[in-house]
Amino acid sequence: MQMRQELVLRRKIDAHFKLVATGFGNAMRAYFSIRTQAAMRIAGTAMEVAVWGLLGMLVVNPSLQQSFSFYKTPDMVSFMLSGLIINRLVDMAQIINPMFFPWSYKIYHNRPFNIWVVALANNLDAMFFWRFVALLVYALFAAFVFEVRINYLSGAFWVVIMLGAIFRFGLNLFSSGWVAVTRAGEDPINWFYNTTSMLFTGELIPINVLSGIAGIGPFLRVVSLVHPKTYVQTLGRQTAVGGAKLGAILSDLWVPLGAALVFVLLGVVMLNFCLKRAKMEGTLSWE
Numbered sequence: 001m002q003m004r005q006e007l008v009l010r011r012k013i014d015a016h017f018k019l020v021a022t023g024f025g026n027a028m029r030a031y032f033s034i035r036t037q038a039a040m041r042i043a044g045t046a047m048e049v050a051v052w053g054l055l056g057m058l059v060v061n062p063s064l065q066q067s068f069s070f071y072k073t074p075d076m077v078s079f080m081l082s083g084l085i086i087n088r089l090v091d092m093a094q095i096i097n098p099m100f101f102p103w104s105y106k107i108y109h110n111r112p113f114n115i116w117v118v119a120l121a122n123n124l125d126a127m128f129f130w131r132f133v134a135l136l137v138y139a140l141f142a143a144f145v146f147e148v149r150i151n152y153l154s155g156a157f158w159v160v161i162m163l164g165a166i167f168r169f170g171l172n173l174f175s176s177g178w179v180a181v182t183r184a185g186e187d188p189i190n191w192f193y194n195t196t197s198m199l200f201t202g203e204l205i206p207i208n209v210l211s212g213i214a215g216i217g218p219f220l221r222v223v224s225l226v227h228p229k230t231y232v233q234t235l236g237r238q239t240a241v242g243g244a245k246l247g248a249i250l251s252d253l254w255v256p257l258g259a260a261l262v263f264v265l266l267g268v269v270m271l272n273f274c275l276k277r278a279k280m281e282g283t284l285s286w287e
Helices: 002-058 062-071 076-091 100-108 115-123 126-144 155-182 188-200 217-226 228-240 246-252 254-281
Strands: none
Touching (some): 002 126, 062 228, 076 126, 076 228, 155 188, 155 228, 155 246, 155 254, 188 217, 188 228, 228 246, 246 254
16 A cells, blocks of 8 residues: 555656756757747847948949938938838837737727727737837948948938838838728738839938939839938938938928828728728627
8 A cells, every 4th residue: 555655646746847847948949049039030030130231331332322312311221221220110100900800809899998098008028129229220230330321310310210100100000900890911002102112212222313313203202202212211310310400301291291191191090990891791800
């Protein structure tokens, strides 16, 4: 009898140690996998900055000097890296994830929380953190490796970024409503914004270069002029790199300001309408 009890006790002890060992092994794997993933992300972003910086150094075209003077950037490296940093700053403003409403809204609708607070908190997660880390790597590499001088203390620069961020916020509200009803991953306006951003807004290519392309130049120029991010890229460089003050760009701010206000209003109306429609159709069920 006593031997049986000792055997049972020993088995329990062995099982306990196996459980502890398994848990420790899983914890260690998670520990190293998270740090490996973090290291790879940071290294990948650093390599990405290096690629754009080196590419900018290889682009030697005397005809681009007029474009650089318009943007108030000294060379192609400064033009490209400042454009990428401005783009990442604007994208940092995606404080509402468009997929929050179709994915998580029905979980929180009857909780004692404001839905907008929950949506904001839902997005302030690792994705937001990694956007910030990527922006920091870009800024540090641009400054210390490629000697790109960007004045982050310029008030005029942050006014421009804020207008671009408000526009992006309104765009995400619109997209949130669209995907809540259609269950699609992207709406046509966001698609247009994202696919034309790098080519048509002056992020990597001066917009006046587009008009010189035979046959389709005027069309490409029109696309650039109607894209709100074109003005954010242009005015952002002129202030942060070129040193322009707010008074110098004030007359050009009406386009990004108007676009930001219109899209925030459109986004709020679209989201409210689509949430009601989705509830009626059962795609946002009251569970």
